[in-house]
Amino acid sequence: MPLPFLTADRAFDTTDHVALPFDDHDQWRRPYRPGSWRVGSAALALLLASFVLLAAVIIAAAGAVGGSLATFGIAVLVIVAALRMLRMGTWVSRAGVRRVGFLSTVTVRWAQVISVRTVQQPVRWLGLPRTVQGQALVLDRQGGEQLLLLTDHNADFLSRVEAFDRAADTVEAWNAEYGVDPAATR
Template sequence: MPLPFLTADRAFEAADDVALPFEDHDRWRRPYRPGPWRVGVAALWLLLASYVLFAAVIIALTGTSAEGGVVFGVALVVIAASLRLLRMGVWVSARGLRQVGFFVTRTVPWNRVAAVRTVQQPVRWLGLPRTVQGQALTLVRREGSAQDVLPLLTTHGADFLARPSAFDRAADSLEAWADEYRQG
């Protein structure tokens, strides 16, 4: 069974004849693999959740079942947060482009996309307030105001930190999706 957060089934090859190497273009998919920072943090959260689940069993056996249930609920919240962390990123389909955040998901149909391009600009380091100089893949909407420029991916995000070639492949893939579907 394929895991939904590992949707880049194979590496994007520049020599391929097909810019969009997927058969089913109507299915939402992330055209790149999650980065090691994202996967590592999610793995640590799942490890923490296993300890909390073990504590819930011990508390339920030695204390009251209500206290064990509360700790079990905390473990479920940690598991849900780690799975949401793995789902974060940019997803594409024939219907549009979807940016999945931890709390908010934005979907932009292709007919509202003016451009998807790579720009040199200050970017956040691992999503923290500190900014460094890097590249960002931005989405420009057709409305045209300065607030409609959204950074989709950055070279210093959790998926591409210290992996510039992976960022370039992901940016090329997203630009290919945009070029294919913006025109109709």
């Protein structure tokens, strides 16, 4: 069963450095592959869910239907959380850029974007409270708001500096293609 949210298109495997390698720019796409930390965490969560489902079957066979349903519900929640972890990240299309978090999603239309730039700043290590010095791809919106799109220390790019640079360049290219020219707004 293909999981399109798990892998980026094979267009990024080529040696051609085409900034916008997709034919259909209206479809939301992640401009990078999920990192090993994200995929590994989701795999461990799905492994845990399989054991919880097995426990639900054993509890149901023992005759405790209420306990079995509760255990099955817990397994479903773990599966949904694992799939949401795989879906997290930055997505781009002709319509704009979308930052998908675990509990929320923020979509910004390209017309509202002032700039997309890579900056050196303290970033969270694997999303934990600990911060380290690193790079971040920051989107500046109209009204002075900033949106952190990517960091080189998150679950997708930890120990993958080249992948972070490639993803940041790709998002900047989408902004250059569909964003508003800053000189035209003056």
